[in-house]
Amino acid sequence: MPEKRLPPGQYIPREHTPVHYGPVPRFRPQRWDFRVYGATEKPEGHRWTWEEFSALPRTEVVADFHCVTRFTLPEVRWSGLPAAELVSLAPPAPEATHVMVWAEYGYSANVRMDDFLAEGVLLATHRDGAPLTPEHGHPLRLVLPHLYGWKSVKWLRAIEYLTGDRRGFWEERGYHNIADPWAEQRYSYQEEPGQGPPLA
Ligand SMILES: Nc1nc2c(c(=O)[nH]1)N[C@H]1C(S)=C(S)[C@@H](COP(=O)(O)O)O[C@H]1N2
Numbered sequence: 633m634p635e636k637r638l639p640p641g642q643y644i645p646r647e648h649t650p651v652h653y654g655p656v657p658r659f660r661p662q663r664w665d666f667r668v669y670g671a672t673e674k675p676e677g678h679r680w681t682w683e684e685f686s687a688l689p690r691t692e693v694v695a696d697f698h699c700v701t702r703f704t705l706p707e708v709r710w711s712g713l714p715a716a717e718l719v720s721l722a723p724p725a726p727e728a729t730h731v732m733v734w735a736e737y738g739y740s741a742n743v744r745m746d747d748f749l750a751e752g753v754l755l756a757t758h759r760d761g762a763p764l765t766p767e768h769g770h771p772l773r774l775v776l777p778h779l780y781g782w783k784s785v786k787w788l789r790a791i792e793y794l795t796g797d798r799r800g801f802w803e804e805r806g807y808h809n810i811a812d813p814w815a816e817q818r819y820s821y822q823e824e825p826g827q828g829p830p831l832a
């Protein structure tokens with residue numbers, strides 16, 4: 633088999649263990665909703681119940697998944713609603729430049745609108761053909777395969793359109809604002825001019 637290229641500093645682990653900060657939330661379908669708010673075209677924003685959200689169209693994406701702790705999971709198969717479809721169902725105001733992705737318990741990650749609209753970005757309900765397990769984000773998570781994994785927010789509850797950038801949970805705690813694994817954008821100090829990737 634030809635060797636596939638990995639982003640710099642990454643390796644393929646023997647096992648996969650879930651990675652997250654804090655406990656796994658319990659899914660309560662009656663209470664769950666998904667919202668799009670902030671700089672939306674429609675001032676009142678958008679809201680879906682679990683039943684409504686489950687009826688939205690699904691697409692499959694197969695992509696490598698890169699965690700900043702240096703492991704890469706090869707060829708994970710996700711299915712869900714493409715983020716670009718969500719944006720057409722819930723259009724942003726023309727001034728929107730970024731999105732804040734919100735999870736249960738206040739975890740968040742910021743992304744540029746162009747990264748959110750990129751090909752392969754999904755609001756995923758399934759992984760490798762089965763519904764997400766609780767540890768991997770059930771019932772809904774974002775998947776942004778072209779950025780480090782901390783931006784692939786599990787237990788997704790809302791998208792907030794922003795008219796300017798604001799840092800999310802890890803971006804405020806020393807991690808890079810953009811998080812491109814191919815450019816090895818791991819830490820926030822690399823955003824300073826003249827700071828390259830960290831030494832191994
Ligand atoms: N809500 C939430 N989402 C999260 C995290 C988290 O702590 N909370 N951790 C992130 C990190 S660092 C990674 S690498 C991936 C891991 O996804 P997995 O556990 O399904 O492999 O989830 C991301 N999504």
Ligand SMILES: [Mo]
Nearest residue numbers: 699700781782
């Ligand atoms: Mo991660």
